[in-house]
Amino acid sequence: MRRGTPQIGAMQAISAEEREQFYRDGYLRFGRVLSDEQVARLRSALERTIREELERDDFSDLPPEFAFGHRRKGSSNQAPRAIHQFVNMWKVVPEFQELLHNQAIVCAVGALMDGAPVRLWHDQVISKPPGDNAKFAFHHDYYFWPLDRPLMISCWLALDDATPENGCMHVIPGSHRDPRYQPAGCDLTDDLHLSPAPLGPGAAASLYDEARTWDADRAKPVPLKAGECMFHHCLNYHMTPRNVTDRQRRAHVMIFMPDGTRYNQAQAPNHPCTSTLGLSDGDVLEDPNFPLCG
Numbered sequence: 001m002r003r004g005t006p007q008i009g010a011m012q013a014i015s016a017e018e019r020e021q022f023y024r025d026g027y028l029r030f031g032r033v034l035s036d037e038q039v040a041r042l043r044s045a046l047e048r049t050i051r052e053e054l055e056r057d058d059f060s061d062l063p064p065e066f067a068f069g070h071r072r073k074g075s076s077n078q079a080p081r082a083i084h085q086f087v088n089m090w091k092v093v094p095e096f097q098e099l100l101h102n103q104a105i106v107c108a109v110g111a112l113m114d115g116a117p118v119r120l121w122h123d124q125v126i127s128k129p130p131g132d133n134a135k136f137a138f139h140h141d142y143y144f145w146p147l148d149r150p151l152m153i154s155c156w157l158a159l160d161d162a163t164p165e166n167g168c169m170h171v172i173p174g175s176h177r178d179p180r181y182q183p184a185g186c187d188l189t190d191d192l193h194l195s196p197a198p199l200g201p202g203a204a205a206s207l208y209d210e211a212r213t214w215d216a217d218r219a220k221p222v223p224l225k226a227g228e229c230m231f232h233h234c235l236n237y238h239m240t241p242r243n244v245t246d247r248q249r250r251a252h253v254m255i256f257m258p259d260g261t262r263y264n265q266a267q268a269p270n271h272p273c274t275s276t277l278g279l280s281d282g283d284v285l286e287d288p289n290f291p292l293c294g
């Protein structure tokens with residue numbers, strides 16, 4: 001199992017080769033960060049959460065963003081979904097909140113961010129239940145986030161074995177640096193991760209719409225065993241194909257940002273994690289909604 005080394009310092013948590021690979025390819029298959037017992041505990045916490053939510057009539061004590069991306073009791077929209085989301089699990093389920101202190105994950109992200117203090121932008125469980133899922137088309141994540149700089153790093157943590165057949169992550173290596181994939185004005189220098197330049201609000205890249213029609217064979221699959229994780233850069237293009245098996249495909253995704261990241265509404269005006277917070281452009285995202293991790 002990968003171990004963080006906070007007492008030695010975040011820079012030790014990832015090798016120079018891994019760091020180089022992450023910034024060259026825009027993703028990194030990192031390895032095992034949870035034991036089988038920890039995975040089983042998270043799965044049963046998720047099952048409990050889903051069960052409890054389906055029995056509820058009053059949702060007023062849940063954060064508003066938690067409703068986004070899945071169906072509740074009595075929901076009129078029964079259309080199939082590409083993915084089912086449970087946003088900000090950390091606010092609702094203690095077993096998932098513990099992951100914000102997983103040293104292997106947080107120290108590796110801190111090292112990838114050159115030792116910056118690391119905050120959570122949000123987390124979510126994403127699942128593709130058998131028979132109720134579809135292809136989740138190619139995209140990069142930054143396009144959907146109202147944040148001032150493209151410096152976010154996601155940790156995609158498998159809660160089930162993830163394979164091409166049940167919809168594992170598929171990435172286009174290097175797309176985070178390729179101008180054809182990125183909005184005009186995006187700074188793609190070698191120091192991308194240090195670049196302070198904001199992107200044009202919501203501007204789609206030349207390949208953005210076309211890429212949404214592509215199939216998984218245009219990309220590299222990243223199969224993972226339950227308890228293993230990968231990291232991906234917020235400008236990296238990725239997709240997940242339909243789960244055509246009778247197996248679950250659940251993942252927990254934590255999205256980290258360097259401390260000091262600011263709100264930029266025009267980039268994504270209606271994001272469920274910020275739309276009720278009354279933020280103004282330039283506000284720094286901080287506690288309690290965006291906690292420091294470690």
Ligand SMILES: O=C(O)CCC(=O)C(=O)O
Pocket residue numbers: 083126127128136141154156167238239240251253
């Ligand atoms: O898990 C999935 O199916 C999609 C994940 C994804 O797009 C992401 O983590 O950015």
